[in-house]
Amino acid sequence: MTNSPKTYKTEIDFSTDWEIPAQEKYIFQYFHQQLADLEANQLHVHGVKLYTVNDGIVVTAIIRHSLPKKLRLEQVVLVVKDKEGKELAKKQFDMELFGELEACTARPWNFLFERDDLLVPYEEIQNEMDFEMAFEYYEKVVKDFELYLDENWSNGLTEDQKGYVHNLVASLEPIKENEISVVGFHFHETEEAVNVYIIIRNAFAQSLTIENLPIQLFDATGDLVCKLGFPIGEFEIASKQARPLSLSFSKEVFMKVSPDFSAWKIEMIPQTL
Structure with missing residues (x-):
């Protein structure tokens, strides 16, 4: 009792x-x-x-x-x-x-x-x-992020493409303070790999340097297709900044045969950063 x-x-x-x-x-x-x-x-x-x-x-x-x-x-x-x-x-x-x-x-x-x-x-x-x-209990969120394009991205995108990325960043949902958000915005499949463009946003009050970025890729059915840790060097992202990054998932390490990429999603595994 x-x-x-x-x-x-x-x-x-x-x-x-x-x-x-x-x-x-x-x-x-x-x-x-x-x-x-x-x-x-x-x-x-x-x-x-x-x-x-x-x-x-x-x-x-x-x-x-x-x-x-x-x-x-x-x-x-x-x-x-x-x-x-x-x-x-x-x-x-x-x-x-x-x-x-x-x-x-x-x-x-x-x-x-x-x-x-x-x-x-x-x-x-x-x-x-x-x-x-x-x-309603809530946590403070950050909604205004400044897009940063390094030299490679700035030179590699047309003005229309830059405008698209700027508008994308402005339209993303706010994220909680002291979080990192990763959102995929472009997908391209070849015979050997899947290439994904992502936006990383930093809602911490200080700059962060990311050396390894662990990402999971899901297909339209919600199945996990691939999980990889990407060594991205000394990738620095300032507070309240958004930076694009390109990632390539080799099909040799896919965990699912014939995934359905009519829709897709990526997620970060933050505890392994």
């Missing part, structure tokens, strides 16, 4: 920066009393009411935590969902005015989601409808 985890009842606390009438405080206290206790070290948001306004929607919620110490939130991303789990709105909020919470406390707060923050047409959201709220 296992013991149930210990739970904690939070105490409601009202911000001194929000003048709440006594009657509304009783309403918040009532909602707070209905909430289930938290397990240790949890952060929770509970939606109380949703109002439609001309600018969007205002959501009143209670944020509570069960940490054994004071908590000060800097920024949070909140998601509003309907009862079926469909996301209605999402926004990042600066929580400076929210203030500091004592250990194991809860505090009500109002959040304005403007029309640009809505994920569905405004008409789909009903005043005082049933809804749910959740935090």
